Amino acid sequence: MSDEKKPTEEQSRRGFIKFWAGILGAIAGAFPVLAGLTMVLDPLRKTGSKGKLVRVTDLKALSNDGVPRVFPVMADRTDAWNKFPEVRIGAVFLRRTDEDIVTAFNVSCPHLGCAVDYSNSSEKPEFFCPCHNSQFELDGKVKNPDSTQSPRGMDSLEVDIQKLEQGEVWINFQNFQPNKPEKIPLG
Amino acid sequence: MKKALDWLNNRTGWRGLLKEALYENIPGGSRWRYIWGSTLTFAFFIQIVTGVILWMAYSPSSQTAWESVYFIQNEMWGGWFIRGMHHYTAQAMIILLVLHTMQVVIDGAYKAPREVNFWFGIGLMAIVMGLGLTGYLLPWDQKGFWATKVATNLVAAVPFVGPDLQKILIGGTEYGHQTLTRFFAIHAGVLPGLMIFFIAGHVYLFRRHGITPKEPLKGKDEGFWPEQILKDAVACLAVLAVILYFVIRHHGAPLSAPADPSEQFSAARPEWYYLFLFQLLKYTSAFWGAIVIPGVLMVVVCLMPFFGKWKLGHRFNLGLLSCLMIGAMLLHWLAINEDANSEHHQHALHDAHEKAERAIILAGAPAGIPSSGAVSLLQKDPKIQGARLFSKHCASCHRYDGHDGTGSGTTVKILLKEGDSIASIAEDRGMTIDEILQKNSLDQDQVKNGIQLKVNFKPSAADLKDFASREWLERLLIHDHYISPEYFGGTKFISGKMSKFLKKLDESDAEDLAKVAATLSAQAQLPYQVEIDAQDTELITKGEELLVDDFACIDCHQFVEPDDEASAPDLTGYGSTEWLTAIIADPAHGRFYGSKNDRMPSFGKDNKLTEIEIGLIVDWLRRDFYEPDEGTNSRAH
Numbered sequence: 065m066s067d068e069k070k071p072t073e074e075q076s077r078r079g080f081i082k083f084w085a086g087i088l089g090a091i092a093g094a095f096p097v098l099a100g101l102t103m104v105l106d107p108l109r110k111t112g113s114k115g116k117l118v119r120v121t122d123l124k125a126l127s128n129d130g131v132p133r134v135f136p137v138m139a140d141r142t143d144a145w146n147k148f149p150e151v152r153i154g155a156v157f158l159r160r161t162d163e164d165i166v167t168a169f170n171v172s173c174p175h176l177g178c179a180v181d182y183s184n185s186s187e188k189p190e191f192f193c194p195c196h197n198s199q200f201e202l203d204g205k206v207k208n209p210d211s212t213q214s215p216r217g218m219d220s221l222e223v224d225i226q227k228l229e230q231g232e233v234w235i236n237f238q239n240f241q242p243n244k245p246e247k248i249p250l251g
Numbered sequence: 252m253k254k255a256l257d258w259l260n261n262r263t264g265w266r267g268l269l270k271e272a273l274y275e276n277i278p279g280g281s282r283w284r285y286i287w288g289s290t291l292t293f294a295f296f297i298q299i300v301t302g303v304i305l306w307m308a309y310s311p312s313s314q315t316a317w318e319s320v321y322f323i324q325n326e327m328w329g330g331w332f333i334r335g336m337h338h339y340t341a342q343a344m345i346i347l348l349v350l351h352t353m354q355v356v357i358d359g360a361y362k363a364p365r366e367v368n369f370w371f372g373i374g375l376m377a378i379v380m381g382l383g384l385t386g387y388l389l390p391w392d393q394k395g396f397w398a399t400k401v402a403t404n405l406v407a408a409v410p411f412v413g414p415d416l417q418k419i420l421i422g423g424t425e426y427g428h429q430t431l432t433r434f435f436a437i438h439a440g441v442l443p444g445l446m447i448f449f450i451a452g453h454v455y456l457f458r459r460h461g462i463t464p465k466e467p468l469k470g471k472d473e474g475f476w477p478e479q480i481l482k483d484a485v486a487c488l489a490v491l492a493v494i495l496y497f498v499i500r501h502h503g504a505p506l507s508a509p510a511d512p513s514e515q516f517s518a519a520r521p522e523w524y525y526l527f528l529f530q531l532l533k534y535t536s537a538f539w540g541a542i543v544i545p546g547v548l549m550v551v552v553c554l555m556p557f558f559g560k561w562k563l564g565h566r567f568n569l570g571l572l573s574c575l576m577i578g579a580m581l582l583h584w585l586a587i588n589e590d591a592n593s594e595h596h597q598h599a600l601h602d603a604h605e606k607a608e609r610a611i612i613l614a615g616a617p618a619g620i621p622s623s624g625a626v627s628l629l630q631k632d633p634k635i636q637g638a639r640l641f642s643k644h645c646a647s648c649h650r651y652d653g654h655d656g657t658g659s660g661t662t663v664k665i666l667l668k669e670g671d672s673i674a675s676i677a678e679d680r681g682m683t684i685d686e687i688l689q690k691n692s693l694d695q696d697q698v699k700n701g702i703q704l705k706v707n708f709k710p711s712a713a714d715l716k717d718f719a720s721r722e723w724l725e726r727l728l729i730h731d732h733y734i735s736p737e738y739f740g741g742t743k744f745i746s747g748k749m750s751k752f753l754k755k756l757d758e759s760d761a762e763d764l765a766k767v768a769a770t771l772s773a774q775a776q777l778p779y780q781v782e783i784d785a786q787d788t789e790l791i792t793k794g795e796e797l798l799v800d801d802f803a804c805i806d807c808h809q810f811v812e813p814d815d816e817a818s819a820p821d822l823t824g825y826g827s828t829e830w831l832t833a834i835i836a837d838p839a840h841g842r843f844y845g846s847k848n849d850r851m852p853s854f855g856k857d858n859k860l861t862e863i864e865i866g867l868i869v870d871w872l873r874r875d876f877y878e879p880d881e882g883t884n885s886r887a888h
Binding site: 078081082084085086088089091092093095096097099100102103104105106109142144145146147148 | 293296297300301303304305307308315318319321322323326327328329330332333336476477478480481483484485487488491614618619620621622
């Protein structure tokens with residue numbers, strides 16, 4: 065106990081050194097990591113497509129029989145540094161139920177994004193997701209809520225009425241956040 | 252918390268490990284001279300962090316490497332900063348390695364029993380050099396491509412297995428996708444892996460033998476933590492500050508034009524820390540300069556711990572190290588000096604910079620980068636290719652703003668022949684005698700027959716900068732300009748009908764002639780005159796009346812209305828893309844100069860230039876190419 069004063073002085077000197085060694089060491093170590101975070105977080109500034117009005121097909125090409133058919137969606141696409149003119153950016157089901165009534169669904173399953181199939185093997189034709197067995201009516205509604213995991217029906221896409229009158233099928237193509245009860249556009 | 256840490260300690264013994272790592276005794280206390288190892292470890296840490304982050308955005312293939320690096324450098328958040336840090340830390344590592352080696356040798360820390368650790372250090376140096384070499388290629392730009400090509404060709408100089416080794420390294424006989432995938436794997440996988448292994452060994456052996464204290468001891472013993480660590484941390488921050496200075500000053504790292512095997516790149520040089528080897532290869536064969544001499548020197552350096560055992564061994568080693576350093580610096584200086592004094596190299600640097608800048612502008616244009624890669628952007632760019640084609644095919648007669656289109660070719664060398672005097676040459680070249688003497692660093696009495704003189708280029712056809720613009724045509728329609736070398740002074744048209752016609756006009760016609768010039772210029776539909784052409788419809792209509800009626804240009808020229816008897820060049824669509832393409836293809840066609848054509852070759856008709864090449868020249872002359880809006884920054888190096 066008689067040496068109480070001396071260690072205190074030494075302790076405070078060492079405390080000072082420890083403090084600054086720790087602080088400066090931490091700054092040096094953290095700097096590259098924190099600086100690097102900017103690049104890692106770069107994708108956050110990307111906003112998704114707010115929807116693109118695209119021509120899918122001629123109305124003539126679509127039989128008036130209510131059977132859904134898959135069509136590719138073509139549009140210009142920017143992928144990081146590349147710009148691709150007129151490439152396939154997705155696919156839609158088109159279904160013509162009357163002379164001038166066409167409905168469009170994004171093929172992407174609203175559950176977790178697998179591509180939904182059209183199945184006419186059962187008595188009643190339906191949309192059927194091959195991944196987690198979600199089932200949808202032909203109008204897009206969830207078919208068997210007890211066994212279907214998807215929280216919402218198929219994502220319908222807006223069909224341009226004016227273009228339809230001119231004999232062409234144009235749709236507002238969009239992707240939506242999966243696994244949400246509401247349709248929230250991606251981005 | 253303490254409980255949890257105790258639990259973990261009980262299972263892992265981490266406290267012991269930490270204690271082992273931090274509480275190393277430093278005889279004589281902490282010192283600034285011991286910081287180098289830690290700064291190197293810190294630099295390696297920066298490289299690992301920035302390298303992994305760059306990895307997230309880099310794409311190694313010959314159509315995407317440059318493009319992804321462009322994207323990192325110019326488009327991504329903080330991309331230029333991280334890339335700059337990686338680039339300049341790599342260079343800092345070389346300097347720190349040299350300093351560390353010097354400290355080790357000077358303090359005698361290489362001597363027994365630390366021989367193996369010294370060799371580990373040499374191994375680490377080789378790995379760092381390898382990382383620098385492989386990293387240089389990854390952006391797949393002209394600089395990296397051509398410099399690395401030399402480096403990999405040196406591999407072929409290895410006896411017996413050289414050519415096979417080279418094939419294995421570059422993934423075939425030619426540079427391509429596989430070269431990049433291999434170099435990337437070596438750069439980001441093999442070498443860092445080896446480096447971690449070597450650092451572990453180096454630190455283990457260092458701890459096993461302890462620090463080599465500098466005698467006499469400065470004070471009482473201290474610990475690695477916290478005393479030495481404080482000094483190390485300050486040093487690391489200082490290193491970081493220097494790196495950041497360069498990163499910010501150069502806005503990241505350089506990126507030259509996309510690699511193009513068909514495009515000469517005379518500015519090719521390795522990274523500065525390889526310049527001494529580069530220079531050595533100018534004096535010796537590849538086998539000696541790249542294999543034998545560096546190999547022998549490495550072996551000698553590795554033997555230093557054994558030399559150290561002799562009585563004067565340590566001094567010998569200090570001398571050896573000094574000789575190596577001075578030799579490398581001398582070679583380095585020779586290389587830099589040679590380049591600085593080489594007009595050819597300076598021109599190549601200028602050319603490289605221009606193309607790099609242009610490539611970056613085109614990559615950022617709204618049309619973006621096609622999937623064929625950015626290299627095609629430059630190959631199809633009128634601004635770059637038009638100028639080069641002009642310089643090659645047109646500039647022996649024509650000028651572009653006084654030069655050959657690329658900014659050079661303003662001076663030519665001629666022989667002073669019998670009968671010539673410096674005065675006659677001066678007059679011929681539009682120079683004064685003093686100008687000639689000054690240009691050639693000569694005195695009047697040194698000028699004699701047979702001497703070679705640098706003089707101004709003498710054009711024999713028109714200067715085509717701003718061809719068919721209003722200003723260009725306004726000047727053309729003034730007789731004094733018409734007969735000057737700037738227009739037709741070097742051609743037989745100097746005394747033709749047009750010349751005589753213009754001679755008759757006077758200043759009172761100037762205003763009307765300007766209107767005619769505006770009318771003719773509107774025919775060209777120049778992209779940079781679109782706005783004023785649209786505004787001045789009245790002026791242009793008036794000019795048309797003057798052209799047809801008052802000046803009666805249509806007596807000789809065809810204008811709008813077909814005229815089979817026209818004897819001078821067609822003014823319909825004058826200077827337009829179609830018109831220019833046609834006249835370059837065949838100036839001797841009846842629509843243009845016909846039989847009066849003065850020496851201009853029929854480039855298209857005689858297949859001297861392809862349609863695409865003529866198109867590039869035409870677009871370049873008309874400035875019909877992409878330019879960013881003013882105020883857009885370009886960041887080429």
